[in-house]
Amino acid sequence: MKIGTFGTGNMARAIGGGLAQSGHSVMFGSRDPGKATAVATEIGHESQGGTNDAVAQFAEVIVHTVRAVPSTFLASTEPLAGKTVIDVNNRDFPRALDGEPLFPSLVAQNQADLPQSFVIKCFNTMAMEVFDHEPEALRNFGVSAFVAGGQPESREVVARLAEELGFHPVDFGGAENADVVEIQGDFIRTVMFAQKKFLLTSQVREIPPASTSRTGGRRPGSY
Template sequence: MKIGIIGSGNMGRSLGILWAEQGHEVFFGSRDAEKGKATAEFAGRGTQGGTNDQAAAFADLILWTVRNIMPKQLLSHPEVLDSKIIIDCNNQDIPEGFAYPPIVESLAEKLAQDIPQARVVKAFNTMAQEVFELAPEPLKDYGVSVFVAGDDEQARKTVMGLAEEIGFLAVDSGVLRNARLVEGLEDFIRLIIGGQKQGVYATISVNVLPTASEQRLGGRQASSLK
C-alpha cells in the first residue's frame, strides 16, 4: 500500500517506519521538503520524503498528524485526497490540570468536514509514542487495543489491518461520530499516564471474557430504572 505521512513529527516518523518495515511504500511529507527527506533517510527501507503536497499525491492512504490544521489550509490541491483513506491520530492539547472539556465534536469529524470526499478514520490516538517503540514485538504479546472509527466500513477494515500488522489488536469502533468517545478515551489515558503518574507505557486493552459457567449471583435481571 502507498502511505503518505502528513507532518514528519513523532507520530508520523514512528508509524511510517513501522509500516515501511511491513513492506509498504511510505512517503514522509513535511512543510519543509528537506525535513521530509531527512526523515526518509533516517527511516531507510526505500522510503521517500518531501513536501506534504507530494505525500498527499503519492499515497492511497494518508496519516494526518497535524492537529487542527485542515487540508484546505495545508495542501495546494486538497482534492487529491478524494476517496482516499485518511487516518486521524490527533488529540486535543492537554489542558491545565487534565481538566478536559467534554467533546461535542471530535477532531476527526472536523477533518472529515473539510474533505467530505475522503474517508476519514480515527485510529492510533490512544497510546503514547513510546508504545510504538515496542512494535511489532514484544507489543503483540500484550494485546494493546487500537480503536478504529470511521463511516466507511472498508476503510475501517484497511486501517484495522494496518494496526494488526504492527502488533496491535484492532477494535472496530463503528462510525466516525464515535471518534468523540475514542478521543475522550485518550484524554482519560493521558490523565492516567501523566496526572496519576502511571507513565507512558500505561495502555488499554479490551478483553472479551468467556461466558460465566454459572450465574451464582442471580444473573442479569431486568432493571426498573428509567
C-alpha cells in the first residue's frame, strides 16, 4: 500500500520504517521536506520524503504522529477525504503523576470517607469468571492485577493477595493514579461487552529489548 506519515519523529520512523521494510511504499512527511528526505534516506527500502501536503496527496493510509490536528499544518485537508488516518497520538505526559486526576476516582471518594484506612484499588479489571481458574492455572496466563492507592505497605499486602489468587500484581502507585486503573476497568469492560467475551483480560508485560534496533532508537523529539 501507499503509506504516509505526518511527522518524521520517533513513531514515524518506527511505524513508517517497519512498513517500508515489509514492502509498502512509504513517504515521510515533514514541515521541512529536507528533513523528510534525510529520514527516507536513513530508512531506505525506496521510501521517500516530502511535505505533509505531499503525503496527504500520495498516501492511501496516513500515520498521524503530530500532536496537532492536520488542518493546523496542511494547506488543505481535502486530499484526506476517504482515506484512513491512524492516530497514534497520546496526550501530554505525565498526566497522572502531577497530582491532577482526570476525575475524582472511586478510590479517592472511598479514601475521603475512610481517612483512617488505606483504600487500595484492585481486582476491578477482570470479570468474576477469571477467578474460576485455580491460581496455578491462572498464573500461566499472565493476567495483571493493578494495585493503586494507600501507601506502599498496604499495596504490598494487596499485591501478595493478588499473587495468591494467580494474578501478576502491577504496582500503580498512590491514589492519584487510581483514576487510570478505573479507566482500565472501563476499557476492558467495553471490549468485553462489545465482543461478548468475559474472559478478556489486561496484561502489562515487560519484553526484552530487540537484539538489533530497526528504528534507530529513541531520539529527542518535540514531545
